[in-house]
Amino acid sequence: MTARPAASVVVVNWNGGDLLQDCLRSLAADAEGAGPGGVEIVLVDNASEDGSAEVAQRTVDSLRVVQRQRNEGFAAGANAGIRASGGEFVVLVNNDARVEPGFLAAILEPMRRPGGEDVAAVTGRVLLADRYRPAPAGTGPDEGLVGHDGSRWVRVGPDEPGHRLLNSTGNLMTRSGNGRDRDWLSPEDSPPAAVDVFGFNGGCAALRRGALDQVGLLEASLFMYFEDTDLSWRLRRAGWRIVHAHGAVTQHQHAASSGTATAFFQIHNTRNRLLVALAQAPWPVVLRALARTLWRFAAGPHRGRTARAMGQALRMAPSALRRRRATDRSATVSRREVAGWLVPD
Incomplete structure:
Protein backbone atom coordinates (compact mmCIF):
# COMPACT_ATOMS: atom_id res chain seq x y z
CA MET A 1 0.00 0.00 0.00
CA THR A 2 1.38 3.43 -0.95
CA ALA A 3 1.97 5.71 2.04
CA ARG A 4 -0.06 8.87 2.21
CA PRO A 5 2.10 11.87 1.24
CA ALA A 6 2.51 14.74 3.64
CA ALA A 7 1.79 17.24 0.89
CA LEU A 27 8.36 20.89 -9.01
CA ALA A 28 9.79 17.42 -9.53
CA ALA A 29 13.32 18.73 -8.99
CA ASP A 30 12.25 20.46 -5.76
CA ALA A 31 10.18 17.59 -4.34
CA GLU A 32 13.03 15.73 -2.63
CA GLY A 33 13.80 18.70 -0.42
CA ALA A 34 10.20 19.30 0.61
CA GLY A 35 10.64 17.83 4.08
CA PRO A 36 9.26 14.80 5.90
CA GLY A 37 6.49 12.68 4.47
CA GLY A 38 7.09 13.15 0.78
CA VAL A 39 5.18 15.00 -1.92
CA GLU A 40 2.86 13.89 -4.71
CA ILE A 41 2.29 15.97 -7.83
CA VAL A 42 -1.25 15.97 -9.23
CA LEU A 43 -1.99 17.46 -12.63
CA VAL A 44 -5.61 18.36 -13.32
CA ASP A 45 -6.16 18.74 -17.04
CA ASN A 46 -9.22 20.82 -17.96
CA ALA A 47 -9.85 19.18 -21.34
CA SER A 48 -6.75 20.62 -23.02
CA GLU A 49 -6.54 20.36 -26.79
CA ASP A 50 -2.80 20.90 -27.22
CA GLY A 51 -1.58 17.54 -25.87
CA SER A 52 0.30 19.21 -23.02
CA ALA A 53 -1.00 16.82 -20.36
CA GLU A 54 0.01 13.75 -22.37
CA VAL A 55 3.51 15.13 -22.92
CA ALA A 56 3.82 15.94 -19.23
CA GLN A 57 2.80 12.44 -18.21
CA ARG A 58 5.56 10.99 -20.40
CA THR A 59 8.27 13.34 -19.19
CA VAL A 60 7.64 13.72 -15.42
CA ASP A 61 7.99 10.57 -13.29
CA SER A 62 5.25 9.65 -10.80
CA LEU A 63 2.89 12.32 -12.08
CA ARG A 64 -0.78 11.72 -11.29
CA VAL A 65 -3.19 13.05 -13.90
CA VAL A 66 -6.84 13.86 -13.27
CA GLN A 67 -8.40 14.17 -16.71
CA ARG A 68 -11.54 16.27 -16.89
CA GLN A 69 -13.93 16.04 -19.83
CA ARG A 70 -14.57 19.76 -20.10
CA ASN A 71 -13.05 23.00 -18.92
CA GLU A 72 -15.05 24.19 -15.93
CA GLY A 73 -12.45 26.71 -14.81
CA PHE A 74 -9.56 26.98 -12.41
CA ALA A 75 -11.63 26.71 -9.22
CA ALA A 76 -13.41 23.49 -10.24
CA GLY A 77 -10.16 22.03 -11.52
CA PHE A 89 -1.28 20.04 3.00
CA VAL A 90 -2.22 21.05 -0.55
CA VAL A 91 0.07 23.27 -2.58
CA LEU A 92 -1.41 25.18 -5.55
CA VAL A 93 0.95 26.27 -8.33
CA ASN A 94 -0.03 27.92 -11.62
CA ASN A 95 0.76 25.94 -14.75
CA ASP A 96 2.54 29.02 -16.16
CA ALA A 97 4.87 29.36 -13.17
CA ARG A 98 8.23 27.81 -12.33
CA VAL A 99 9.22 27.19 -8.70
CA GLU A 100 12.67 28.12 -7.47
CA PRO A 101 14.74 25.61 -5.43
CA GLY A 102 13.50 25.31 -1.86
CA PHE A 103 9.99 26.50 -2.71
CA LEU A 104 8.10 23.51 -1.30
CA ALA A 105 9.99 23.37 1.99
CA ALA A 106 9.57 27.13 2.46
CA ILE A 107 5.84 27.27 1.72
CA LEU A 108 5.04 24.33 4.00
CA GLU A 109 7.24 25.41 6.91
CA PRO A 110 4.87 27.97 8.54
CA MET A 111 2.16 25.32 8.94
CA ARG A 112 4.58 22.66 10.15
CA ARG A 113 6.45 24.67 12.77
CA PRO A 114 5.37 24.61 16.44
CA GLY A 115 2.80 27.31 16.93
CA GLY A 116 1.64 27.16 13.32
CA GLU A 117 -1.45 25.11 14.04
CA ASP A 118 -3.71 28.12 13.43
CA VAL A 119 -2.30 28.80 9.95
CA ALA A 120 -4.69 27.68 7.20
CA ALA A 121 -2.89 29.12 4.18
CA VAL A 122 0.60 30.21 3.24
CA THR A 123 1.12 32.47 0.25
CA GLY A 124 4.49 32.68 -1.47
CA ARG A 125 6.50 35.37 -3.25
CA VAL A 126 5.69 35.52 -6.95
CA LEU A 127 8.11 37.20 -9.35
CA LEU A 128 7.24 38.24 -12.88
CA ALA A 129 9.26 35.96 -15.12
CA ASP A 130 10.29 38.68 -17.57
CA ARG A 131 12.06 41.99 -17.16
CA TYR A 132 10.29 45.35 -17.51
CA ARG A 133 11.01 49.03 -17.98
CA PRO A 134 8.83 52.14 -17.52
CA ALA A 135 6.50 52.57 -20.49
CA PRO A 136 7.51 55.26 -22.98
CA ALA A 137 5.23 58.16 -23.87
CA GLY A 138 2.48 57.14 -26.26
CA THR A 139 2.01 53.65 -24.85
CA GLY A 140 -1.58 52.54 -25.45
CA PRO A 141 -4.06 52.17 -22.55
CA ASP A 142 -4.20 48.37 -22.96
CA GLU A 143 -0.44 47.92 -23.31
CA GLY A 144 1.91 46.88 -20.53
CA LEU A 145 1.25 46.44 -16.81
CA VAL A 146 -0.20 49.16 -14.58
CA GLY A 147 0.86 49.58 -10.96
CA HIS A 148 -1.38 50.50 -8.05
CA ASP A 149 0.08 54.01 -8.31
CA GLY A 150 -0.81 54.32 -12.00
CA SER A 151 2.72 53.68 -13.28
CA ARG A 152 2.91 51.63 -16.47
CA TRP A 153 5.58 49.06 -17.34
CA VAL A 154 6.35 47.24 -20.58
CA ARG A 155 8.18 43.97 -21.12
CA VAL A 156 11.70 44.12 -22.58
CA GLY A 157 13.51 41.60 -24.76
CA PRO A 158 15.86 38.97 -23.28
CA ASP A 159 18.99 40.97 -24.16
CA GLU A 160 17.65 44.38 -23.11
CA PRO A 161 18.22 46.01 -19.70
CA GLY A 162 15.23 45.97 -17.43
CA HIS A 163 13.92 45.50 -13.90
CA ARG A 164 12.77 42.34 -12.13
CA LEU A 165 9.41 43.03 -10.51
CA LEU A 166 7.14 41.36 -8.01
CA ASN A 167 3.81 39.88 -9.04
CA SER A 168 2.48 39.13 -5.56
CA THR A 169 3.25 38.57 -1.89
CA GLY A 170 -0.37 37.72 -1.12
CA ASN A 171 -3.82 39.08 -1.87
CA LEU A 172 -5.47 42.27 -0.66
CA MET A 173 -9.04 43.54 -0.96
CA THR A 174 -9.95 47.22 -1.14
CA ARG A 175 -12.87 48.99 0.49
CA SER A 176 -14.72 48.94 -2.83
CA GLY A 177 -14.33 45.16 -3.14
CA ASN A 178 -11.48 45.19 -5.62
CA GLY A 179 -8.98 42.35 -5.24
CA ARG A 180 -5.33 43.00 -5.94
CA ASP A 181 -1.86 41.58 -5.43
CA ARG A 182 0.15 42.93 -2.53
CA ASP A 183 3.46 44.45 -3.71
CA TRP A 184 2.35 44.34 -7.37
CA LEU A 185 5.20 45.70 -9.56
CA SER A 186 7.45 46.45 -6.59
CA PRO A 187 11.18 45.82 -7.13
CA GLU A 188 12.33 42.23 -6.71
CA ASP A 189 14.77 43.27 -3.98
CA SER A 190 12.10 45.00 -1.86
CA PRO A 191 12.34 44.26 1.89
CA PRO A 192 10.41 41.16 2.98
CA ALA A 193 6.69 41.80 3.19
CA ALA A 194 4.75 41.52 6.44
CA VAL A 195 4.09 37.92 7.41
CA ASP A 196 0.36 38.27 8.07
CA VAL A 197 -1.72 39.14 5.01
CA PHE A 198 -5.44 39.25 4.25
CA GLY A 199 -5.49 36.51 1.60
CA PHE A 200 -3.49 33.99 -0.35
CA ASN A 201 -2.60 33.98 -4.04
CA GLY A 202 -4.24 30.90 -5.56
CA GLY A 203 -1.36 30.31 -7.98
CA CYS A 204 1.32 30.11 -5.29
CA ALA A 205 -0.04 28.85 -1.97
CA ALA A 206 -0.23 26.01 0.50
CA LEU A 207 -3.51 25.12 2.21
CA ARG A 208 -4.21 23.02 5.29
CA ARG A 209 -6.64 20.24 4.42
CA GLY A 210 -8.24 20.37 7.87
CA ALA A 211 -9.16 24.02 7.31
CA LEU A 212 -10.66 23.20 3.91
CA ASP A 213 -12.68 20.41 5.50
CA GLN A 214 -14.11 23.02 7.84
CA VAL A 215 -14.94 25.90 5.47
CA GLY A 216 -15.18 24.19 2.07
CA LEU A 217 -13.17 24.34 -1.14
CA LEU A 218 -12.85 27.05 -3.77
CA GLU A 219 -16.13 28.46 -5.11
CA ALA A 220 -16.47 26.68 -8.47
CA SER A 221 -19.22 28.98 -9.79
CA LEU A 222 -16.66 31.80 -10.08
CA PHE A 223 -14.83 29.75 -12.76
CA MET A 224 -11.67 31.87 -12.59
CA TYR A 225 -10.51 34.95 -10.62
CA PHE A 226 -11.42 35.97 -7.05
CA GLU A 227 -11.89 32.34 -5.95
CA ASP A 228 -8.84 32.71 -3.67
CA THR A 229 -10.21 35.97 -2.21
CA ASP A 230 -13.56 34.28 -1.49
CA LEU A 231 -11.87 31.37 0.29
CA SER A 232 -9.60 33.76 2.22
CA TRP A 233 -12.71 35.48 3.61
CA ARG A 234 -14.17 32.16 4.73
CA LEU A 235 -10.94 31.02 6.35
CA ARG A 236 -10.60 34.27 8.27
CA ARG A 237 -14.27 34.20 9.35
CA ALA A 238 -13.52 30.75 10.82
CA GLY A 239 -10.61 32.13 12.83
CA TRP A 240 -7.69 30.88 10.74
CA ARG A 241 -4.54 32.84 9.91
CA ILE A 242 -3.08 33.43 6.44
CA VAL A 243 0.64 34.17 6.23
CA HIS A 244 3.35 34.97 3.70
CA ALA A 245 6.55 32.96 3.18
CA HIS A 246 9.25 35.21 1.68
CA GLY A 247 11.46 32.24 0.77
CA ALA A 248 8.79 30.39 -1.24
CA VAL A 249 9.45 31.84 -4.69
CA THR A 250 7.91 31.21 -8.09
CA GLN A 251 8.47 32.93 -11.42
CA HIS A 252 5.19 33.58 -13.17
CA GLN A 253 4.36 34.28 -16.80
CA HIS A 254 1.68 36.80 -15.91
CA ALA A 255 -1.64 36.36 -17.77
CA ALA A 256 -0.17 33.70 -20.06
CA SER A 257 -3.47 31.82 -20.13
CA SER A 258 -5.79 34.80 -20.48
CA GLY A 259 -4.51 38.33 -21.04
CA THR A 260 -5.84 41.12 -18.84
CA ALA A 261 -7.09 43.11 -21.86
CA THR A 262 -9.31 40.29 -23.12
CA ALA A 263 -13.09 40.24 -22.83
CA PHE A 264 -12.83 36.97 -20.88
CA PHE A 265 -10.67 38.54 -18.17
CA GLN A 266 -12.59 41.79 -17.91
CA ILE A 267 -16.02 40.15 -17.71
CA HIS A 268 -15.04 37.46 -15.21
CA ASN A 269 -12.99 39.86 -13.10
CA THR A 270 -15.80 42.44 -12.86
CA ARG A 271 -18.52 39.84 -12.28
CA ASN A 272 -16.60 37.99 -9.61
CA ARG A 273 -15.59 41.16 -7.79
CA LEU A 274 -19.29 41.94 -7.33
CA LEU A 275 -20.21 38.39 -6.35
CA VAL A 276 -17.45 37.95 -3.77
CA ALA A 277 -18.28 41.29 -2.19
CA LEU A 278 -21.94 40.26 -2.04
CA ALA A 279 -21.11 36.84 -0.58
CA GLN A 280 -18.54 37.93 2.00
CA ALA A 281 -18.03 41.66 2.56
CA PRO A 282 -19.91 44.23 4.69
CA TRP A 283 -22.78 46.00 2.94
CA PRO A 284 -20.93 49.33 2.52
CA VAL A 285 -18.28 47.44 0.54
CA VAL A 286 -20.98 45.85 -1.62
CA LEU A 287 -22.50 49.27 -2.36
CA ARG A 288 -19.12 50.77 -3.22
CA ALA A 289 -18.35 47.80 -5.48
CA LEU A 290 -21.64 48.35 -7.31
CA ALA A 291 -21.04 52.10 -7.60
CA ARG A 292 -17.56 51.50 -8.99
CA THR A 293 -18.98 49.15 -11.63
CA LEU A 294 -21.77 51.54 -12.61
CA TRP A 295 -19.22 54.34 -12.99
CA ARG A 296 -17.11 52.13 -15.27
CA PHE A 297 -20.19 51.35 -17.31
CA ALA A 298 -20.98 55.05 -17.70
CA ALA A 299 -17.39 56.07 -18.43
CA GLY A 300 -16.44 53.21 -20.76
CA PRO A 301 -14.51 52.31 -22.79
CA HIS A 302 -15.70 48.67 -22.54
CA ARG A 303 -19.34 49.33 -21.73
CA GLY A 304 -20.57 46.15 -23.39
CA ARG A 305 -18.25 43.97 -21.31
CA THR A 306 -19.22 45.76 -18.11
CA ALA A 307 -22.91 45.31 -18.94
CA PRO A 318 -29.22 34.65 -5.17
CA SER A 319 -26.51 32.00 -4.90
CA ALA A 320 -24.05 34.55 -3.52
CA LEU A 321 -26.57 35.59 -0.87
CA ARG A 322 -27.07 31.95 0.13
CA ARG A 323 -23.30 31.63 0.54
CA ARG A 324 -23.29 34.79 2.65
CA ARG A 325 -25.85 33.28 5.03
CA ALA A 326 -24.00 29.96 5.14
CA THR A 327 -20.75 31.68 6.11
CA ASP A 328 -22.54 33.65 8.83
CA ARG A 329 -24.00 30.49 10.34
CA SER A 330 -20.61 28.86 10.87
CA ALA A 331 -18.38 31.90 11.46
CA THR A 332 -16.58 32.52 14.74
CA VAL A 333 -15.12 35.88 13.67
CA SER A 334 -17.31 38.83 12.69
CA ARG A 335 -17.42 40.19 9.17
CA ARG A 336 -16.52 43.62 10.54
CA GLU A 337 -13.38 42.25 12.19
CA VAL A 338 -12.18 40.62 8.97
CA ALA A 339 -13.00 43.82 7.08
CA GLY A 340 -10.31 45.48 9.17
CA TRP A 341 -7.89 43.95 6.65
CA LEU A 342 -9.38 45.93 3.77
CA VAL A 343 -7.19 48.65 2.26
CA PRO A 344 -7.97 51.98 0.55
CA ASP A 345 -8.51 51.93 -3.22
Whole structure:
Protein backbone atom coordinates (compact mmCIF):
# COMPACT_ATOMS: atom_id res chain seq x y z
CA MET A 1 0.00 0.00 0.00
CA THR A 2 1.38 3.43 -0.95
CA ALA A 3 1.97 5.71 2.04
CA ARG A 4 -0.06 8.87 2.21
CA PRO A 5 2.10 11.87 1.24
CA ALA A 6 2.51 14.74 3.64
CA ALA A 7 1.79 17.24 0.89
CA SER A 8 0.08 17.22 -2.49
CA VAL A 9 0.95 19.70 -5.21
CA VAL A 10 -2.01 20.45 -7.50
CA VAL A 11 -1.43 22.06 -10.89
CA VAL A 12 -4.46 22.96 -13.02
CA ASN A 13 -3.77 22.93 -16.74
CA TRP A 14 -5.56 24.15 -19.81
CA ASN A 15 -3.47 24.17 -22.99
CA GLY A 16 -0.33 24.92 -20.99
CA GLY A 17 2.15 23.89 -23.67
CA ASP A 18 5.84 24.23 -22.85
CA LEU A 19 5.07 26.39 -19.81
CA LEU A 20 3.43 23.39 -18.16
CA GLN A 21 6.49 21.21 -18.80
CA ASP A 22 8.75 23.82 -17.19
CA CYS A 23 6.41 24.07 -14.19
CA LEU A 24 6.27 20.33 -13.56
CA ARG A 25 10.00 19.78 -14.05
CA SER A 26 10.77 22.49 -11.51
CA LEU A 27 8.36 20.89 -9.01
CA ALA A 28 9.79 17.42 -9.53
CA ALA A 29 13.32 18.73 -8.99
CA ASP A 30 12.25 20.46 -5.76
CA ALA A 31 10.18 17.59 -4.34
CA GLU A 32 13.03 15.73 -2.63
CA GLY A 33 13.80 18.70 -0.42
CA ALA A 34 10.20 19.30 0.61
CA GLY A 35 10.64 17.83 4.08
CA PRO A 36 9.26 14.80 5.90
CA GLY A 37 6.49 12.68 4.47
CA GLY A 38 7.09 13.15 0.78
CA VAL A 39 5.18 15.00 -1.92
CA GLU A 40 2.86 13.89 -4.71
CA ILE A 41 2.29 15.97 -7.83
CA VAL A 42 -1.25 15.97 -9.23
CA LEU A 43 -1.99 17.46 -12.63
CA VAL A 44 -5.61 18.36 -13.32
CA ASP A 45 -6.16 18.74 -17.04
CA ASN A 46 -9.22 20.82 -17.96
CA ALA A 47 -9.85 19.18 -21.34
CA SER A 48 -6.75 20.62 -23.02
CA GLU A 49 -6.54 20.36 -26.79
CA ASP A 50 -2.80 20.90 -27.22
CA GLY A 51 -1.58 17.54 -25.87
CA SER A 52 0.30 19.21 -23.02
CA ALA A 53 -1.00 16.82 -20.36
CA GLU A 54 0.01 13.75 -22.37
CA VAL A 55 3.51 15.13 -22.92
CA ALA A 56 3.82 15.94 -19.23
CA GLN A 57 2.80 12.44 -18.21
CA ARG A 58 5.56 10.99 -20.40
CA THR A 59 8.27 13.34 -19.19
CA VAL A 60 7.64 13.72 -15.42
CA ASP A 61 7.99 10.57 -13.29
CA SER A 62 5.25 9.65 -10.80
CA LEU A 63 2.89 12.32 -12.08
CA ARG A 64 -0.78 11.72 -11.29
CA VAL A 65 -3.19 13.05 -13.90
CA VAL A 66 -6.84 13.86 -13.27
CA GLN A 67 -8.40 14.17 -16.71
CA ARG A 68 -11.54 16.27 -16.89
CA GLN A 69 -13.93 16.04 -19.83
CA ARG A 70 -14.57 19.76 -20.10
CA ASN A 71 -13.05 23.00 -18.92
CA GLU A 72 -15.05 24.19 -15.93
CA GLY A 73 -12.45 26.71 -14.81
CA PHE A 74 -9.56 26.98 -12.41
CA ALA A 75 -11.63 26.71 -9.22
CA ALA A 76 -13.41 23.49 -10.24
CA GLY A 77 -10.16 22.03 -11.52
CA ALA A 78 -8.31 22.81 -8.31
CA ASN A 79 -11.14 21.30 -6.28
CA ALA A 80 -10.92 18.11 -8.34
CA GLY A 81 -7.21 17.92 -7.64
CA ILE A 82 -7.70 18.53 -3.92
CA ARG A 83 -10.31 15.77 -3.74
CA ALA A 84 -8.09 13.35 -5.67
CA SER A 85 -5.02 14.03 -3.53
CA GLY A 86 -4.13 12.71 -0.11
CA GLY A 87 -1.73 15.13 1.54
CA GLU A 88 -2.34 16.88 4.83
CA PHE A 89 -1.28 20.04 3.00
CA VAL A 90 -2.22 21.05 -0.55
CA VAL A 91 0.07 23.27 -2.58
CA LEU A 92 -1.41 25.18 -5.55
CA VAL A 93 0.95 26.27 -8.33
CA ASN A 94 -0.03 27.92 -11.62
CA ASN A 95 0.76 25.94 -14.75
CA ASP A 96 2.54 29.02 -16.16
CA ALA A 97 4.87 29.36 -13.17
CA ARG A 98 8.23 27.81 -12.33
CA VAL A 99 9.22 27.19 -8.70
CA GLU A 100 12.67 28.12 -7.47
CA PRO A 101 14.74 25.61 -5.43
CA GLY A 102 13.50 25.31 -1.86
CA PHE A 103 9.99 26.50 -2.71
CA LEU A 104 8.10 23.51 -1.30
CA ALA A 105 9.99 23.37 1.99
CA ALA A 106 9.57 27.13 2.46
CA ILE A 107 5.84 27.27 1.72
CA LEU A 108 5.04 24.33 4.00
CA GLU A 109 7.24 25.41 6.91
CA PRO A 110 4.87 27.97 8.54
CA MET A 111 2.16 25.32 8.94
CA ARG A 112 4.58 22.66 10.15
CA ARG A 113 6.45 24.67 12.77
CA PRO A 114 5.37 24.61 16.44
CA GLY A 115 2.80 27.31 16.93
CA GLY A 116 1.64 27.16 13.32
CA GLU A 117 -1.45 25.11 14.04
CA ASP A 118 -3.71 28.12 13.43
CA VAL A 119 -2.30 28.80 9.95
CA ALA A 120 -4.69 27.68 7.20
CA ALA A 121 -2.89 29.12 4.18
CA VAL A 122 0.60 30.21 3.24
CA THR A 123 1.12 32.47 0.25
CA GLY A 124 4.49 32.68 -1.47
CA ARG A 125 6.50 35.37 -3.25
CA VAL A 126 5.69 35.52 -6.95
CA LEU A 127 8.11 37.20 -9.35
CA LEU A 128 7.24 38.24 -12.88
CA ALA A 129 9.26 35.96 -15.12
CA ASP A 130 10.29 38.68 -17.57
CA ARG A 131 12.06 41.99 -17.16
CA TYR A 132 10.29 45.35 -17.51
CA ARG A 133 11.01 49.03 -17.98
CA PRO A 134 8.83 52.14 -17.52
CA ALA A 135 6.50 52.57 -20.49
CA PRO A 136 7.51 55.26 -22.98
CA ALA A 137 5.23 58.16 -23.87
CA GLY A 138 2.48 57.14 -26.26
CA THR A 139 2.01 53.65 -24.85
CA GLY A 140 -1.58 52.54 -25.45
CA PRO A 141 -4.06 52.17 -22.55
CA ASP A 142 -4.20 48.37 -22.96
CA GLU A 143 -0.44 47.92 -23.31
CA GLY A 144 1.91 46.88 -20.53
CA LEU A 145 1.25 46.44 -16.81
CA VAL A 146 -0.20 49.16 -14.58
CA GLY A 147 0.86 49.58 -10.96
CA HIS A 148 -1.38 50.50 -8.05
CA ASP A 149 0.08 54.01 -8.31
CA GLY A 150 -0.81 54.32 -12.00
CA SER A 151 2.72 53.68 -13.28
CA ARG A 152 2.91 51.63 -16.47
CA TRP A 153 5.58 49.06 -17.34
CA VAL A 154 6.35 47.24 -20.58
CA ARG A 155 8.18 43.97 -21.12
CA VAL A 156 11.70 44.12 -22.58
CA GLY A 157 13.51 41.60 -24.76
CA PRO A 158 15.86 38.97 -23.28
CA ASP A 159 18.99 40.97 -24.16
CA GLU A 160 17.65 44.38 -23.11
CA PRO A 161 18.22 46.01 -19.70
CA GLY A 162 15.23 45.97 -17.43
CA HIS A 163 13.92 45.50 -13.90
CA ARG A 164 12.77 42.34 -12.13
CA LEU A 165 9.41 43.03 -10.51
CA LEU A 166 7.14 41.36 -8.01
CA ASN A 167 3.81 39.88 -9.04
CA SER A 168 2.48 39.13 -5.56
CA THR A 169 3.25 38.57 -1.89
CA GLY A 170 -0.37 37.72 -1.12
CA ASN A 171 -3.82 39.08 -1.87
CA LEU A 172 -5.47 42.27 -0.66
CA MET A 173 -9.04 43.54 -0.96
CA THR A 174 -9.95 47.22 -1.14
CA ARG A 175 -12.87 48.99 0.49
CA SER A 176 -14.72 48.94 -2.83
CA GLY A 177 -14.33 45.16 -3.14
CA ASN A 178 -11.48 45.19 -5.62
CA GLY A 179 -8.98 42.35 -5.24
CA ARG A 180 -5.33 43.00 -5.94
CA ASP A 181 -1.86 41.58 -5.43
CA ARG A 182 0.15 42.93 -2.53
CA ASP A 183 3.46 44.45 -3.71
CA TRP A 184 2.35 44.34 -7.37
CA LEU A 185 5.20 45.70 -9.56
CA SER A 186 7.45 46.45 -6.59
CA PRO A 187 11.18 45.82 -7.13
CA GLU A 188 12.33 42.23 -6.71
CA ASP A 189 14.77 43.27 -3.98
CA SER A 190 12.10 45.00 -1.86
CA PRO A 191 12.34 44.26 1.89
CA PRO A 192 10.41 41.16 2.98
CA ALA A 193 6.69 41.80 3.19
CA ALA A 194 4.75 41.52 6.44
CA VAL A 195 4.09 37.92 7.41
CA ASP A 196 0.36 38.27 8.07
CA VAL A 197 -1.72 39.14 5.01
CA PHE A 198 -5.44 39.25 4.25
CA GLY A 199 -5.49 36.51 1.60
CA PHE A 200 -3.49 33.99 -0.35
CA ASN A 201 -2.60 33.98 -4.04
CA GLY A 202 -4.24 30.90 -5.56
CA GLY A 203 -1.36 30.31 -7.98
CA CYS A 204 1.32 30.11 -5.29
CA ALA A 205 -0.04 28.85 -1.97
CA ALA A 206 -0.23 26.01 0.50
CA LEU A 207 -3.51 25.12 2.21
CA ARG A 208 -4.21 23.02 5.29
CA ARG A 209 -6.64 20.24 4.42
CA GLY A 210 -8.24 20.37 7.87
CA ALA A 211 -9.16 24.02 7.31
CA LEU A 212 -10.66 23.20 3.91
CA ASP A 213 -12.68 20.41 5.50
CA GLN A 214 -14.11 23.02 7.84
CA VAL A 215 -14.94 25.90 5.47
CA GLY A 216 -15.18 24.19 2.07
CA LEU A 217 -13.17 24.34 -1.14
CA LEU A 218 -12.85 27.05 -3.77
CA GLU A 219 -16.13 28.46 -5.11
CA ALA A 220 -16.47 26.68 -8.47
CA SER A 221 -19.22 28.98 -9.79
CA LEU A 222 -16.66 31.80 -10.08
CA PHE A 223 -14.83 29.75 -12.76
CA MET A 224 -11.67 31.87 -12.59
CA TYR A 225 -10.51 34.95 -10.62
CA PHE A 226 -11.42 35.97 -7.05
CA GLU A 227 -11.89 32.34 -5.95
CA ASP A 228 -8.84 32.71 -3.67
CA THR A 229 -10.21 35.97 -2.21
CA ASP A 230 -13.56 34.28 -1.49
CA LEU A 231 -11.87 31.37 0.29
CA SER A 232 -9.60 33.76 2.22
CA TRP A 233 -12.71 35.48 3.61
CA ARG A 234 -14.17 32.16 4.73
CA LEU A 235 -10.94 31.02 6.35
CA ARG A 236 -10.60 34.27 8.27
CA ARG A 237 -14.27 34.20 9.35
CA ALA A 238 -13.52 30.75 10.82
CA GLY A 239 -10.61 32.13 12.83
CA TRP A 240 -7.69 30.88 10.74
CA ARG A 241 -4.54 32.84 9.91
CA ILE A 242 -3.08 33.43 6.44
CA VAL A 243 0.64 34.17 6.23
CA HIS A 244 3.35 34.97 3.70
CA ALA A 245 6.55 32.96 3.18
CA HIS A 246 9.25 35.21 1.68
CA GLY A 247 11.46 32.24 0.77
CA ALA A 248 8.79 30.39 -1.24
CA VAL A 249 9.45 31.84 -4.69
CA THR A 250 7.91 31.21 -8.09
CA GLN A 251 8.47 32.93 -11.42
CA HIS A 252 5.19 33.58 -13.17
CA GLN A 253 4.36 34.28 -16.80
CA HIS A 254 1.68 36.80 -15.91
CA ALA A 255 -1.64 36.36 -17.77
CA ALA A 256 -0.17 33.70 -20.06
CA SER A 257 -3.47 31.82 -20.13
CA SER A 258 -5.79 34.80 -20.48
CA GLY A 259 -4.51 38.33 -21.04
CA THR A 260 -5.84 41.12 -18.84
CA ALA A 261 -7.09 43.11 -21.86
CA THR A 262 -9.31 40.29 -23.12
CA ALA A 263 -13.09 40.24 -22.83
CA PHE A 264 -12.83 36.97 -20.88
CA PHE A 265 -10.67 38.54 -18.17
CA GLN A 266 -12.59 41.79 -17.91
CA ILE A 267 -16.02 40.15 -17.71
CA HIS A 268 -15.04 37.46 -15.21
CA ASN A 269 -12.99 39.86 -13.10
CA THR A 270 -15.80 42.44 -12.86
CA ARG A 271 -18.52 39.84 -12.28
CA ASN A 272 -16.60 37.99 -9.61
CA ARG A 273 -15.59 41.16 -7.79
CA LEU A 274 -19.29 41.94 -7.33
CA LEU A 275 -20.21 38.39 -6.35
CA VAL A 276 -17.45 37.95 -3.77
CA ALA A 277 -18.28 41.29 -2.19
CA LEU A 278 -21.94 40.26 -2.04
CA ALA A 279 -21.11 36.84 -0.58
CA GLN A 280 -18.54 37.93 2.00
CA ALA A 281 -18.03 41.66 2.56
CA PRO A 282 -19.91 44.23 4.69
CA TRP A 283 -22.78 46.00 2.94
CA PRO A 284 -20.93 49.33 2.52
CA VAL A 285 -18.28 47.44 0.54
CA VAL A 286 -20.98 45.85 -1.62
CA LEU A 287 -22.50 49.27 -2.36
CA ARG A 288 -19.12 50.77 -3.22
CA ALA A 289 -18.35 47.80 -5.48
CA LEU A 290 -21.64 48.35 -7.31
CA ALA A 291 -21.04 52.10 -7.60
CA ARG A 292 -17.56 51.50 -8.99
CA THR A 293 -18.98 49.15 -11.63
CA LEU A 294 -21.77 51.54 -12.61
CA TRP A 295 -19.22 54.34 -12.99
CA ARG A 296 -17.11 52.13 -15.27
CA PHE A 297 -20.19 51.35 -17.31
CA ALA A 298 -20.98 55.05 -17.70
CA ALA A 299 -17.39 56.07 -18.43
CA GLY A 300 -16.44 53.21 -20.76
CA PRO A 301 -14.51 52.31 -22.79
CA HIS A 302 -15.70 48.67 -22.54
CA ARG A 303 -19.34 49.33 -21.73
CA GLY A 304 -20.57 46.15 -23.39
CA ARG A 305 -18.25 43.97 -21.31
CA THR A 306 -19.22 45.76 -18.11
CA ALA A 307 -22.91 45.31 -18.94
CA ARG A 308 -22.42 41.58 -19.52
CA ALA A 309 -20.55 41.26 -16.23
CA MET A 310 -23.34 43.05 -14.33
CA GLY A 311 -25.99 40.90 -16.00
CA GLN A 312 -24.20 37.70 -15.05
CA ALA A 313 -23.67 38.94 -11.49
CA LEU A 314 -27.37 39.73 -11.18
CA ARG A 315 -28.32 36.21 -12.25
CA MET A 316 -25.84 34.70 -9.79
CA ALA A 317 -26.72 37.02 -6.89
CA PRO A 318 -29.22 34.65 -5.17
CA SER A 319 -26.51 32.00 -4.90
CA ALA A 320 -24.05 34.55 -3.52
CA LEU A 321 -26.57 35.59 -0.87
CA ARG A 322 -27.07 31.95 0.13
CA ARG A 323 -23.30 31.63 0.54
CA ARG A 324 -23.29 34.79 2.65
CA ARG A 325 -25.85 33.28 5.03
CA ALA A 326 -24.00 29.96 5.14
CA THR A 327 -20.75 31.68 6.11
CA ASP A 328 -22.54 33.65 8.83
CA ARG A 329 -24.00 30.49 10.34
CA SER A 330 -20.61 28.86 10.87
CA ALA A 331 -18.38 31.90 11.46
CA THR A 332 -16.58 32.52 14.74
CA VAL A 333 -15.12 35.88 13.67
CA SER A 334 -17.31 38.83 12.69
CA ARG A 335 -17.42 40.19 9.17
CA ARG A 336 -16.52 43.62 10.54
CA GLU A 337 -13.38 42.25 12.19
CA VAL A 338 -12.18 40.62 8.97
CA ALA A 339 -13.00 43.82 7.08
CA GLY A 340 -10.31 45.48 9.17
CA TRP A 341 -7.89 43.95 6.65
CA LEU A 342 -9.38 45.93 3.77
CA VAL A 343 -7.19 48.65 2.26
CA PRO A 344 -7.97 51.98 0.55
CA ASP A 345 -8.51 51.93 -3.22
